[in-house]
Amino acid sequence: MSSPVVVGVDGMSSSLTMVEAAAREAERHGAGLLLAHAIGWSSDHVLPWDPDGTGLGASVKGTLAEAEHRAHGVAPGVEVTSEVLVGEPSTVLGIESDRASPAVVGKRGPTGLVGRIRGSDTGCPTASCPVLVVRGRPDPAGSVVVGIDGSPTVRDALTFAFDEASLRGADLVVVQVRNAWTRWFHNGSHDASYDGNRPRTGRQRVLAETLAALQKTYPDVRVHHRRAGSRIGSALVDASTEAQLVVVGARKRGLARAARPGSADAVVLREACCPVAVIGTGKE
Numbered sequence: 581m582s583s584p585v586v587v588g589v590d591g592m593s594s595s596l597t598m599v600e601a602a603a604r605e606a607e608r609h610g611a612g613l614l615l616a617h618a619i620g621w622s623s624d625h626v627l628p629w630d631p632d633g634t635g636l637g638a639s640v641k642g643t644l645a646e647a648e649h650r651a652h653g654v655a656p657g658v659e660v661t662s663e664v665l666v667g668e669p670s671t672v673l674g675i676e677s678d679r680a681s682p683a684v685v686g687k688r689g690p691t692g693l694v695g696r697i698r699g700s701d702t703g704c705p706t707a708s709c710p711v712l713v714v715r716g717r718p719d720p721a722g723s724v725v726v727g728i729d730g731s732p733t734v735r736d737a738l739t740f741a742f743d744e745a746s747l748r749g750a751d752l753v754v755v756q757v758r759n760a761w762t763r764w765f766h767n768g769s770h771d772a773s774y775d776g777n778r779p780r781t782g783r784q785r786v787l788a789e790t791l792a793a794l795q796k797t798y799p800d801v802r803v804h805h806r807r808a809g810s811r812i813g814s815a816l817v818d819a820s821t822e823a824q825l826v827v828v829g830a831r832k833r834g835l836a837r838a839a840r841p842g843s844a845d846a847v848v849l850r851e852a853c854c855p856v857a858v859i860g861t862g863k864e
Contacts, residue, residue, distance in 0.1 A: 583681035583709070584612040584661070591643035594686050596650050601714045601855065602684035603651035606658045608747040611681070613655075615647050615662040640664055682710035682857065710740055711858045713849060716820065720854040723804075724748060725819045726827040727848070728756040728787070729812045733829035733860025735790050740859050741827040742794045745801045750824060754791075755806045755815050813847030820852040830860040 587602035589595050606613040617640055644662045651660050726741035728734050745752040808815035820826050828848055848856055
């Protein structure tokens with residue numbers, strides 16, 4: 581990972597929790613950490629802060645200094661930089677995510693790197709990179725869980741999940757919808773593996789080959805398979821009770837449209853008991 585992990589900072593305790601999560605993620609990937617603070621324009625269109633260190637400028641510097649202190653507290657070796665961005669927070673920090681991998685936000689996200697999902701109280705950005713949503717129980721342990729439901733970003737989600745499982749030293753649980761094109765793996769139990777001789781559709785074959793290639797690339801990752809019914813969102817929420825990370829692929833480019841009310845994305849973002857990584861939120 582060459583791009584920095586980006587996290588929005590606003591001085592609230594929730595954003596400092598996000599900073600710590602972002603610092604750990606940067607440490608795992610050997611990446612830098614970018615602390616981004618967004619402020620709006622003043623009514624007279626003059627920058628609403630003083631770079632000489634007085635007024636709002638002093639407050640912003642203090643906020644960023646505290647965030648850097650918290651980041652180094654959990655990941656001393658991570659290089660931390662900071663930027664003050666002027667403009668509407670969700671817009672400018674969404675743009676900042678263009679060079680992030682990933683962007684880290686909170687479940688409601690007061691920092692501005694968020695866009696409200698329709699029908700949900702869960703905040704998540706319109707970003708062009710993976711988005712790690714910090715939520716659920718503190719310091720979660722357990723497996724990495726990835727959901728496969730036929731979304732076009734499934735291969736990216738699987739790759740991200742394998743990488744995270746390897747870096748975290750965790751098992752990977754693949755939760756897959758049981759339908760006409762995902763039956764290439766099952767043996768009648770909760771743990772399953774695909775049958776190399778089973779006829780497959782083109783999409784099934786691509787998924788099987790992707791999974792087999794990733795297992796070769798990450799031989800240290802132990803993989804478990806679980807079948808889900810048609811409600812994969814509920815299955816992922818259940819799995820999150822014993823997981824440290826859930827990975828989902830957005831159904832469409834642009835998460836605000838992908839996480840429509842009732843979709844698996846929205847259910848997981850709203851109810852998961854651990855952080856959630858959303859893959860495939862790039863621009864149209």
